Structure formats: structure tokens, C-alpha cells
């Protein structure tokens with residue numbers, strides 16, 4: 001009898017969870033400082049979210065006093081590229097496990113990994129096998145190229161949220177809407193199921209953009225009007241013109257070209273019978289991709305993998321994350337396709353600075369294609385550097401300088417010589433009228449006049465992995481020397497405090513920094529000196 005009671009106590013909480021939850025926790029639309037966390041219950045209940053940066057102390061608590069089956073909490077005030085832990089509960093006894101997620105990386109951090117897949121399947125074996133593989137990738141986020149529900153767009157709990165629940169509780173998979181997603185009710189269920197960004201004039205979830213690290217992603221709805229002059233097209237152009245990231249991606253469901261379509265396959269969406277791509281995309285969207293520096297176009301719809309490059313734009317179709325009706329070559333000859341594999345698969349991207357590398361993996365996890373491409377870094381947002389006398393901005397079409405948030409009258413050139421201490425920023429404007437703001441740079445002018453430590457050297461310059469600071473301080477014995485190294489964004493990348501006996505010999509490890517200009521600041525006993533160094 002005791003054994004029975006113990007067993008009941010152990011099993012009961014699981015039983016409660018299984019009964020009240022139709023969708024486990026999901027991470028949606030994370031930015032550098034915000035996130036949306038959602039889950040759903042069978043019955044209307046009062047939901048509570050607890051979160052924090054310590055899994056043993058979830059100090060932040062938010063509750064929605066209105067009982068609902070659709071629980072979601074918009075959380076703000078977070079720190080970029082940071083891990084947060086969270087737990088959800090309801091007043092009916094549901095208590096989730098403690099899950100975790102990362103906020104988006106800022107532009108200055110360039111090592112990002114993400115997945116691209118589409119046409120997910122029907123909660124079938126292949127879809128679940130590929131889901132298990134994708135979970136092991138531990139990607140920052142995913143990009144899902146439509147036909148999220150391979151049926152008629154009314155069963156996301158079973159076909160998407162259930163299959164990918166272990167992925168979605170820790171990372172956001174950004175979806176775009178496919179033709180299957182609008183069959184049942186023109187996408188109403190799709191838009192109800194997801195909590196997507198709405199950063200467009202009509203606040204629709206059908207198209208949006210987001211950034212992660214040094215990459216920007218623009219999502220389109222290829223079921224809706226995207227032709228030149230349409231609201232969606234005009235919004236897309238503005239996103240391209242004002243892009244401030246190194247890598248620019250566009251993702252949507254239907255591809256402009258595909259080599260794959262079975263002519264005998266029933267396709268109930270005229271004129272896409274004998275489908276070889278959306279012809280009007282080639283006249284309306286592709287010229288914009290080529291003119292405004294789009295690097296990658298990610299699609300689904302064709303149940304296969306195809307990739308290639310055309311006029312400087314990379315095109316990838318990844319439409320086999322679970323779809324069982326694989327397409328095959330119909331003797332099309334799309335100019336943007338150089339490799340095509342008619343298999344179930346997904347794509348994993350990794351961006352590290354100037355290099356984007358992607359692999360296609362089949363349903364066993366084997367790499368069946370891999371491509372690397374390099375894009376030299378050209379700053380779009382202004383970056384400031386300070387040589388001890390002059391602040392210099394990277395190139396823009398025009399400049400407005402600010403000190404402590406107040407515009408400096410007449411300061412409109414690429415350089416500015418500070419005469420007072422404070423926080424300096426510059427706003428540049430590009431040829432389309434888009435404005436880009438630099439990160440703030442703190443300048444301390446007070447010490448600039450007597451800035452030199454006699455016989456103190458910072459070397460080598462240029463350096464590769466570390467610098468050495470050595471020589472005599474020329475000041476009293478037993479002083480401490482504070483060492484700070486800043487990048488051109490004004491961000492501290494290394495620091496140390498060393499004791500001296502009037503002379504110093506120490507090294508600073510800078511192996512983790514990228515190539516570029518750095519400023520070394522040395523401070524001791526009210527004497528401050530800055531050294532401009534570069535990393536090759």
C-alpha cells in the first residue's frame with residue numbers, strides 16, 4: 001500500500017502536466033533586450049512566468065490575472081547575448097521544467113549559427129528524425145521557409161509545436177507563411193499560433209525583419225502581393241536600404257526558380273501547375289535582391305534541396321524537413337541552381353565575421369553538401385576611433401556629432417576634435433536618407449595634456465595575439481597601473497590592474513579580438529595615456 005501511495009505521488013504531477021498543457025513553452029521573437037514566452041492550456045487558467053539569470057533564483061515574476069488558454073508574456077529589459085532561465089505555471093497546478101534561452105547577439109558579435117528548413121511534414125518519422133538532429137545542433141535560432149503545417153494550416157500543435165518542442169523551448173524558429181498554411185482559413189490559425197515580429201507599417205505578422213549578430217533577416221509572405229509598388233514590396237525596399245548589418249538574408253516560401261516539380265503531381269494552385277518557380281518574382285523581387293545587396297535568398301516549397309548563385313545572390317531551397325512526397329528534376333534549367341538533391345534534409349548556417357559557411361544534412365545527419373563564402377566587411381553603421389586627439393568616424397554621406405546626447409552645432413565633418421570630456425556619438429545618413437547611429441565613445445579630455453609615461457612602451461604594433469606593456473612609469477614606487485583596451489566601438493575588450501615598483505612588464509591577451517584598430521588606455525596616479533594599436 002505504501003508503495004502504491006509513493007508511486008501515485010511521483011506520477012501525479014506528470015499526470016497534471018499532461019492534462020492541462022496543449023503546448024509546452026516556446027521562445028518567440030527574441031531581440032537583444034526582449035523576448036516573448038508562450039504556452040497553452042486546455043482550460044482557461046491564470047498564467048505566471050518566472051525568469052532570471054540564475055536557475056536557482058528566478059527573481060522576476062509576471063502574472064496575467066485574466067484566465068486564458070493562450071498564455072504569452074512579453075519580457076523586456078534583458079541584456080544582449082545572455083542566457084536566461086525561466087519557468088511557467090498556472091493556478092490549476094501546471095508547473096513547467098526550468099528552461100533557458102539566449103537573447104540575440106549584438107552587431108559586434110559575429111559568431112552565429114542558425115538552421116534553415118521548410119515543408120515540415122505531418123508529424124511523421126522523417127520529420128521527427130530530422131527534428132532530433134536539429135536539436136543536437138544547438139543553433140541560435142531557426143528560419144522556417146513555410147508550409148509549417150504540411151496539411152491545411154489548422155494543426156500546428158501536432159505538426160510543429162509538438163515535434164519541435166525541445167528546440168522551441170530554448171530558441172526561436174522564425175517562420176514564414178507557405179501556401180499550405182493558408183488553406184484552412186487564409187492564415188488566421190497560423191497567425192494565432194505564432195508570436196512573430198510586426199515591425200511593418202500595418203503591424204502584420206505576415207512579413208517582418210529581425211537581426212542577430214552581424215546579420216539581418218527579412219521575411220516575406222509570398223502568398224500575398226509582393227509586386228513592385230505593393231505595400232509589402234515598398235516595406236522590403238526600406239528594409240534593404242536601411243540595413244545596418246554585414247550579411248543580408250531574405251526568406252519566404254515560394255522560390256523564384258526551381259528545377260524540381262513533378263508535372264503529374266496535383267497542384268491545386270493555378271498557375272503553378274508545371275511549377276518552375278514564381279515568374280513574377282524574377283521580374284519584381286530578384287532585381288531588388290541584386291541591387292540592394294541581398295546575400296542569401298532562402299526558400300522552401302520544392303520538396304528537395306537546391307542551391308546556387310546568380311548575379312551575386314545565393315539561392316537555397318530547403319523544403320524537405322519532413323515532406324514525404326519528394327520532388328524530382330523535370331528538366332528545368334534554373335540559372336541560379338548549381339546543385340540539387342532530392343532528399344529529406346535541413347541546412348545549417350554558421351557566420352563568423354566575414355565568412356558564411358553552410359552545410360546540408362540528410363535525415364541521417366550526414367553532410368551531403370557544404371559551401372563557404374566570404375564577404376569583406378564594410379562598416380554601414382559608423383564606427384568611431386580616437387587617436388588621443390581626434391575622433392574619426394567611418395565613412396558616411398553626412399555626419400552629425402553629439403556630445404552627451406546634444407547635437408554639436410556645426411560639427412558635420414568626418415572627424416571631430418574634442419575639447420571637453422563626455423560621451424561622443426555621430427549619426428551618419430546614407431544615400432537613401434537612412435540614419436545610422438554610432439555606439440557612444442567616452443572621451444576623457446582632462447588627462448590629455450600630460451599624457452605620457454616616460455620610457456613606457458606598448459608593443460608589438462601591429463600585434464597578432466597579445467601586447468606587452470613594459471618600461472618605467474616615471475612616477476612613485478608601488479603605484480598600480482590600470483590597463484584598458486577598447487575597440488573602435490568604444491567597447492572594452494580587455495582590462496587588467498597590475499602592481500608596479502616604478503617599472504612594469506606585463507602582457508595582455510587579445511587573441512579573441514578581430515582585426516582592426518584598438519586603443520590602449522593606461523592610468524596611474526592621475527596620469528593617463530592612450531596608445532593606438534592595430535591587429536593584423
Ligand SMILES: [Fe+2]
Pocket residue numbers: 147178179180253300301302
Ligand atoms: Fe508549398
